[in-house]
Amino acid sequence: MKRYQVVGIGNAMVDVLWRAPEGFLERHGVEKGIMEMIDMDRAVELYAAIGAAKEVSGGSAANTIAGIAALGGRTAYVGKVKADQLGEIFAHDLRAQGTVYETPPAPPDHPAQTGRCIVLVTPDGERSMNTYLGVNDFLTPADIDESMMAEAEWIYLEGYRLEGSDCAATFAKAIRAAKTAGGKVSVTLSDPLCVERHRESFRRILKDHADLLFCNRAELLSMYETEDFGAARAAAARDVRMVACTDSGGGAHVLTAGGAVHVPTDPVDVVDATGAGDMFAAGFLWGLCEGRDPETCARMGNAAAGEIISHMGARAEADLTGLFGEKGLLRGRGGPG
Amino acid sequence: MKRYQVVGIGNAMVDVLWRAPEGFLERHGVEKGIMEMIDMDRAVELYAAIGAAKEVSGGSAANTIAGIAALGGRTAYVGKVKADQLGEIFAHDLRAQGTVYETPPAPPDHPAQTGRCIVLVTPDGERSMNTYLGVNDFLTPADIDESMMAEAEWIYLEGYRLEGSDCAATFAKAIRAAKTAGGKVSVTLSDPLCVERHRESFRRILKDHADLLFCNRAELLSMYETEDFGAARAAAARDVRMVACTDSGGGAHVLTAGGAVHVPTDPVDVVDATGAGDMFAAGFLWGLCEGRDPETCARMGNAAAGEIISHMGARAEADLTGLFGEKGLLRGRGGPG
Numbered sequence: 016m017k018r019y020q021v022v023g024i025g026n027a028m029v030d031v032l033w034r035a036p037e038g039f040l041e042r043h044g045v046e047k048g049i050m051e052m053i054d055m056d057r058a059v060e061l062y063a064a065i066g067a068a069k070e071v072s073g074g075s076a077a078n079t080i081a082g083i084a085a086l087g088g089r090t091a092y093v094g095k096v097k098a099d100q101l102g103e104i105f106a107h108d109l110r111a112q113g114t115v116y117e118t119p120p121a122p123p124d125h126p127a128q129t130g131r132c133i134v135l136v137t138p139d140g141e142r143s144m145n146t147y148l149g150v151n152d153f154l155t156p157a158d159i160d161e162s163m164m165a166e167a168e169w170i171y172l173e174g175y176r177l178e179g180s181d182c183a184a185t186f187a188k189a190i191r192a193a194k195t196a197g198g199k200v201s202v203t204l205s206d207p208l209c210v211e212r213h214r215e216s217f218r219r220i221l222k223d224h225a226d227l228l229f230c231n232r233a234e235l236l237s238m239y240e241t242e243d244f245g246a247a248r249a250a251a252a253r254d255v256r257m258v259a260c261t262d263s264g265g266g267a268h269v270l271t272a273g274g275a276v277h278v279p280t281d282p283v284d285v286v287d288a289t290g291a292g293d294m295f296a297a298g299f300l301w302g303l304c305e306g307r308d309p310e311t312c313a314r315m316g317n318a319a320a321g322e323i324i325s326h327m328g329a330r331a332e333a334d335l336t337g338l339f340g341e342k343g344l345l346r347g348r349g350g351p352g
Numbered sequence: 353m354k355r356y357q358v359v360g361i362g363n364a365m366v367d368v369l370w371r372a373p374e375g376f377l378e379r380h381g382v383e384k385g386i387m388e389m390i391d392m393d394r395a396v397e398l399y400a401a402i403g404a405a406k407e408v409s410g411g412s413a414a415n416t417i418a419g420i421a422a423l424g425g426r427t428a429y430v431g432k433v434k435a436d437q438l439g440e441i442f443a444h445d446l447r448a449q450g451t452v453y454e455t456p457p458a459p460p461d462h463p464a465q466t467g468r469c470i471v472l473v474t475p476d477g478e479r480s481m482n483t484y485l486g487v488n489d490f491l492t493p494a495d496i497d498e499s500m501m502a503e504a505e506w507i508y509l510e511g512y513r514l515e516g517s518d519c520a521a522t523f524a525k526a527i528r529a530a531k532t533a534g535g536k537v538s539v540t541l542s543d544p545l546c547v548e549r550h551r552e553s554f555r556r557i558l559k560d561h562a563d564l565l566f567c568n569r570a571e572l573l574s575m576y577e578t579e580d581f582g583a584a585r586a587a588a589a590r591d592v593r594m595v596a597c598t599d600s601g602g603g604a605h606v607l608t609a610g611g612a613v614h615v616p617t618d619p620v621d622v623v624d625a626t627g628a629g630d631m632f633a634a635g636f637l638w639g640l641c642e643g644r645d646p647e648t649c650a651r652m653g654n655a656a657a658g659e660i661i662s663h664m665g666a667r668a669e670a671d672l673t674g675l676f677g678e679k680g681l682l683r684g685r686g687g688p689g
Contacts, residue, residue, distance in 0.1 A: 063444075065448065066445075066448040067409060067418065067444075067445035067446075067448050067449060067667055068441075068444075068445065069407070069408050069665070070407040070408070070441060071406050072404060081404065099436075099437055100437040100438050100465075101437050104405075104407060107399060107400075107404075107405075108403075108404035108405065109404075111402065111403040111404050112403060112404060128437075328406070330404055332371070
């Protein structure tokens with residue numbers, strides 16, 4: 016048995032969550048529903064404009080890893096914070112749930128700060144993310160511990176990481192170490208505009224390395240430069256052995272050699288969509304690691320995502336294992352799998 | 353018209369909120385429902401033991417001031433943070449709602465940090481607070497701007513501040529400046545054990561300076577060293593012109609020269625009791641500043657407290673003005689006052 020079920024690599028972020036009135040986005044030039052990269056000046060400007068906020072640990076892959084850890088999975092994470100207060104909060108919140116997190120922080124005199132994401136949650140539950148990368152941009156191949164990657168059943172690569180410099184080499188080192196030891200590679204497309212900016216890098220990862228692709232509809236359409244969702248899914252299935260594509264309230268599509276499965280979602284009042292995709296990936300990956308079939312994995316993904324969108328913040332508040340049990344997703348407790 | 357309706361003086365805190373399982377308190381030697389002062393070593397130890405948390409601005413008087421600001425009141429706050437990330441978060445969250453906050457932060461090389469309070473919220477909604485004072489202990493009379501105090505209709509003194517050094521002189525300077533300019537003094541007892549430790553200081557403030565006392569049942573019994581709630585209320589009414597004493601689900605008692613009024617609360621599911629007393633004071637003080645009668649002030653206090661205990665965190669999430677309107681507490685909208 017490998018030491019880790021899933022090792023995630025991504026941008027380490029502290030989220031600054033604020034409920035924004037609908038007009039705020041337009042007044043401040045924020046595009047709804049996507050992730051935008053901002054510099055420190057813009058971060059300061061936006062922060063000055065928002066009201067009293069909540070600070071919670073975030074980061075897409077870190078959310079996924081925290082979700083798997085909350086389900087009892089064996090996890091590790093690689094991502095760069097600074098040795099400052101927000102960096103300590105990020106590290107604490109990951110380790111507190113049992114995730115191994117050993118990436119050396121940038122020193123206190125580093126000019127950049129721990130990354131943060133100003134998340135504007137509008138009354139419709141949609142989130143618009145404004146990301147200051149900070150020291151994440153200084154994650155290098157030297158931060159990839161090959162022996163850790165070799166101990167991973169799955170590595171999980173966050174697409175957002177491609178926004179940073181030196182990412183191709185970092186991912187390449189991780190992929191090589193994991194694959195050499197018989198591990199598998201999963202990747203998430205993260206964001207349609209991120210795909211737009213880094214389509215060639217994504218294409219290489221998908222065609223050459225990925226065993227499992229996570230995405231949502233908008234990201235997949237962007238990836239394959241089409242408006243035809245069915246055609247995009249078919250193209251993805253040709254590139255990657257297993258594809259798990261979410262479609263908001265339209266449920267999840269899982270494509271494998273065994274065919275395509277569509278798994279609808281239960282209706283949920285969306286309080287805050289932040290982290291829905293991350294938690295879908297958490298539930299799905301945990302299911303895979305526990306040897307469950309793709310449909311059950313997707314149901315687990317949907318259940319975990321449903322929990323996260325029912326409250327503010329991208330980390331689980333409810334007992335996910337209990338939730339899975341209630342939905343009949345656990346073995347020996349009336350589950351079908 | 354004075355520039356400020358209420359100027360608060362207290363400990364500037366960032367709350368670290370965590371839903372603790374019932375057994376955690378006993379295992380880690382935390383006494384339920386009270387505020388305990390801890391040093392940095394204990395703060396580090398407790399923080400290592402808790403799970404993934406949420407960071408939100410807190411501080412008892414700061415919560416009250418933020419509540420009055422959220423209601424549209426004119427407010428200022430005095431309290432000491434450090435020029436670090438948590439200090440910036442605290443300052444941002446106050447200023448974002450329009451509160452004037454000009455206390456100079458301790459410099460980055462100060463050995464202590466911005467104060468924080470590890471708040472353990474048990475399944476019954478009760479909160480147990482573990483306070484690391486940090487740089488709050490370095491608030492001195494020099495931080496009291498006499499011209500600001502002179503511009504206050506009310507100053508609001510947080511009892512917890514008496515835990516710090518130099519507090520008597522700080523409060524004395526503020527009281528003198530406010531009273532000389534015709535302002536009034538309100539004070540909160542904050543915590544039964546805090547009263548135990550500083551009963552003589554509280555007694556002097558109550559007898560010599562206070563125009564309005566906020567407390568809850570346990571604090572009042574501690575103040576007058578009795579088990580007889582009625583006797584304690586009578587004693588308080590002899591010391592202070594107006595007393596507003598809460599009694600959890602038992603409602604609020606207001607004692608004035610005009611007699612005693614009891615105002616029951618609406619039943620609410622307690623998610624997190626953190627900040628209930630602070631928000632009662634916010635609603636009550638705002639009502640007073642708007643010229644409302646004591647009973648209406650108490651109903652406003654109850655309504656604001658009811659909002660705060662319905663979610664995690666001590667700062668309002670709902671539109672308090674809208675809430676007051678729904679309860680018929682606003683003039684010209686069907687309110688009685």
